[in-house]
Amino acid sequence: MNWCPELGTVLANEEVIDGKSEVGGFPVIRKPMRQWMLRITAYAEKLLADLDTIDWSDSLKEMQRNWIGRSEGAEVKFQIAGSGTGILPVCSKDKADAETHRQDACATTIRVFTTRPDTLFGATYMVLSPEHKLVPQITTAEQKKAVEDYKAHAAGKSDLERTELAKEKTGVFTGAYAINPVNGEKIPIWIADYVLASYGTGAIMAVPAHDERDWEFAKKFGLKIQPVVGSLQMRGQDITPSPTVPNGVNLTTFVTIAEKQAAVHYFTDVCVAADGVGIFSSNPEVSLDGLGTNEAKNKITAWLEEKNLGKQTINYKLRDWLFSRQRYWGEPFPIIWKNGQHEALPESALPLLPPTLEDYKPTSSGEPPLARAKDWLNLPDGSIRETNTMPQWAGSCWYYLRYLDAKNSTAFVGKDVESYWMGGEGYRLKVEGFRKDVAANPEPLTLEPSTSTPGVDLYVGGTEHAVLHLLYARFWHKVLFDLGLVSTAEPFFKLVNQGLILGSDGQKMSKSRGNVVNPDDVLVEYGADAFRLYEMFMGPLQDTKPWNTQGVEGVYRFLGRVWRLFVDEPSETEFEQAETVTTKAQSHQGLLDLIKLNSSIKDVAATPAQLKTLHACIKKVTEDLDGMRFNTAISAMMVFVNDAISWEAKPVSVLKTFLQLLAPFSPHLAEELWAKLATFNLQPATNLAYAPWPKFDAALLVENEIEIPVQVNGKLRDVIKVSVTATVAELEALALANEKAKPYYEGKTIKKIIVVPKKLVNIVAT
RNA sequence: GCCGGUGUGGCGAAAUGGCAGACGCACAGGACUUAAAAUCCUGGGACCAUCAAAAGUCGUGUGGGUUCGAGUCCCACCACCGGCACCA
Numbered sequence: 001m002n003w004c005p006e007l008g009t010v011l012a013n014e015e016v017i018d019g020k021s022e023v024g025g026f027p028v029i030r031k032p033m034r035q036w037m038l039r040i041t042a043y044a045e046k047l048l049a050d051l052d053t054i055d056w057s058d059s060l061k062e063m064q065r066n067w068i069g070r071s072e073g074a075e076v077k078f079q080i081a082g083s084g085t086g087i088l089p090v091c092s093k094d095k096a097d098a099e100t101h102r103q104d105a106c107a108t109t110i111r112v113f114t115t116r117p118d119t120l121f122g123a124t125y126m127v128l129s130p131e132h133k134l135v136p137q138i139t140t141a142e143q144k145k146a147v148e149d150y151k152a153h154a155a156g157k158s159d160l161e162r163t164e165l166a167k168e169k170t171g172v173f174t175g176a177y178a179i180n181p182v183n184g185e186k187i188p189i190w191i192a193d194y195v196l197a198s199y200g201t202g203a204i205m206a207v208p209a210h211d212e213r214d215w216e217f218a219k220k221f222g223l224k225i226q227p228v229v230g231s232l233q234m235r236g237q238d239i240t241p242s243p244t245v246p247n248g249v250n251l252t253t254f255v256t257i258a259e260k261q262a263a264v265h266y267f268t269d270v271c272v273a274a275d276g277v278g279i280f281s282s283n284p285e286v287s288l289d290g291l292g293t294n295e296a297k298n299k300i301t302a303w304l305e306e307k308n309l310g311k312q313t314i315n316y317k318l319r320d321w322l323f324s325r326q327r328y329w330g331e332p333f334p335i336i337w338k339n340g341q342h343e344a345l346p347e348s349a350l351p352l353l354p355p356t357l358e359d360y361k362p363t364s365s366g367e368p369p370l371a372r373a374k375d376w377l378n379l380p381d382g383s384i385r386e387t388n389t390m391p392q393w394a395g396s397c398w399y400y401l402r403y404l405d406a407k408n409s410t411a412f413v414g415k416d417v418e419s420y421w422m423g424g425e426g427y428r429l430k431v432e433g434f435r436k437d438v439a440a441n442p443e444p445l446t447l448e449p450s451t452s453t454p455g456v457d458l459y460v461g462g463t464e465h466a467v468l469h470l471l472y473a474r475f476w477h478k479v480l481f482d483l484g485l486v487s488t489a490e491p492f493f494k495l496v497n498q499g500l501i502l503g504s505d506g507q508k509m510s511k512s513r514g515n516v517v518n519p520d521d522v523l524v525e526y527g528a529d530a531f532r533l534y535e536m537f538m539g540p541l542q543d544t545k546p547w548n549t550q551g552v553e554g555v556y557r558f559l560g561r562v563w564r565l566f567v568d569e570p571s572e573t574e575f576e577q578a579e580t581v582t583t584k585a586q587s588h589q590g591l592l593d594l595i596k597l598n599s600s601i602k603d604v605a606a607t608p609a610q611l612k613t614l615h616a617c618i619k620k621v622t623e624d625l626d627g628m629r630f631n632t633a634i635s636a637m638m639v640f641v642n643d644a645i646s647w648e649a650k651p652v653s654v655l656k657t658f659l660q661l662l663a664p665f666s667p668h669l670a671e672e673l674w675a676k677l678a679t680f681n682l683q684p685a686t687n688l689a690y691a692p693w694p695k696f697d698a699a700l701l702v703e704n705e706i707e708i709p710v711q712v713n714g715k716l717r718d719v720i721k722v723s724v725t726a727t728v729a730e731l732e733a734l735a736l737a738n739e740k741a742k743p744y745y746e747g748k749t750i751k752k753i754i755v756v757p758k759k760l761v762n763i764v765a766t
Numbered sequence: 767g768c769c770g771g772u773g774u775g776g777c778g779a780a781a782u783g784g785c786a787g788a789c790g791c792a793c794a795g796g797a798c799u800u801a802a803a804a805u806c807c808u809g810g811g812a813c814c815a816u817c818a819a820a821a822g823u824c825g826u827g828u829g830g831g832u833u834c835g836a837g838u839c840c841c842a843c844c845a846c847c848g849g850c851a852c853c854a
Contacts, residue, residue: 059770635789
């Protein structure tokens, strides 16, 4: 287990980064402990495949794919030399261990996983991870001391040290040998920490000619290097090695006798891990010589299966999910222990609440804090409660379901409610009413048919959850789906990663760099409206971008302009003076009433130009909100204000609509100004938040005259004003009549004239 | 090493294959002010030239390509950011 002494708890693999805890950055060591796991590996394939069904960023999907780490290959059995002859008497009795390592309890073979079974003829030695269960069994008396020293050395290394020291290969010989099943060769078995106990079978066949790591190891310890994949580069020909046999090349005769030695020599100097064609790879029953890598893989795997020496296998990097923690704050497991056996509490005993504890701090021994609650711990029938608790992820895996139906006391979420909110498009719901147990709601709601997208409509979050929450929640949801408890196989179909906000130096914010911006300070200085507006104005939502406090100043000034667009400045001065002499007892509302609307705001009809400005703004803001392009939506509102502020008479209807656009971006200010507009008796919704979203009228945006660029050979030479209805012929004539363009094509032959109505004219001349 | 992303003014950025730099920051000049702050107005990619201006040339990381036309599409490369990494 990954044990973090500082946090006093175990951690999941995903929570350990570079050998340190993801939270706090404390050292993590390995410690044997008995813990609860969730079998997320059973969902590896579904978690991988269903990534294709969801709308997430490529990078995020790729992170999950890498984390799941699917590899296709083969498992191959290597006979231990001398096994069955009585030379190797010790067998492991531990069935659980045997299962973990997919190893026979009394082993006569070692299993390895490889993605390159086609290189089996080149396996010249084997390596077991130091923790491999067969190590004590196979180690010879002469090598015992060396092996045990090495194991102790490896165990003492933290994960961090193990990766940091990865450069230099280390290892020791066990004294034992195995038999390469394809050629009967007796090959030495080593142990080395470059082989991980937690991946595959914890043992590998080493093919130094075609694997970088094996090659380094073989070089260091003088082990045999046998090439089995030829590439045409070996002959000095500049032909890219191909997984399939290139046309016209007879590869079975590729390596001549003379070339054989050269090939071996070549591979001892350099390691080629690329695909190629088989060489030196035949026995009386099977030959891979001349075959492309894919063909060779298939052929040898089939042969191994036929001989019961191995089988095709898929391996995952994903490990089962360590789901218990030694913390007080966390859901207790609804599990009790009777006579050393565990059993689940009945549903009637749920939810299981944690006991009240005076001392809830972690213990140093690793025993969970709940063990201190003796009353809670021991049940009348003599059974004992499980004292581990669930990690924080347990709640985040289903809160989005619980939010739909938070007061439901009989189920985690009502079936109808879940279908309504999470069900996909086309789902038609016939519900009589809301659930009856919601007594607080006297008038049962009727759920309309859902036309929304399935799952959570939109999930916004950072990439830091890529292989934590976002993987766990998908797994959890899939389990619920398979149990028939939710409508969809995925919880979040549409996910957007907001980009990281960097410090003003363009570096990640961190205390050590001293570039951290405290939101509270910004709020105090500029207010919540300016803060959120700035965050949206900085740039595209998904982009990483540096913080710039002067940028906040900029949007703050914009909000000031909006304010002055509506408010009479002398009355504001009056307010400010009154405020300084007013005691707290006096009504704030009375003070605010001193602020009057700008007298240029009038209940008059808007001019066509004003309407055009407004409706261009409505269009842009509406479309940009749909696309989550908040930065450009805000620019559009700035453009509107820059124009409107110069209007002598400001039609109240236009300003009112503008406030509706501003409301989602700057709700406080917009709502305040909305209330001021009430003096006009426009009967707006009492609360701006409930006002309907404005619609734009495309007819108001139509231009009569537009500016058309005139190009010669693609270069801009002039801009002409034309009627929007100008025909192709008219545009062509106007362009040819243009004096500024003329010098650039005079004396040349006009080959053609490109006219794109409403866009441009391009005269092509040579 | 592998995977993903991003390269446009001094800075954040904008631009259905069609006038590159909208909008904002910073800067400079001006107005208002005793002065400052705030506010308002004006200016600006680079180069060349000039008393000044017009005109001109170049310009979206680099090199090619497609196209009447490329920041945008295609190919190759470089740089930076993020993730994974002895995964057999």
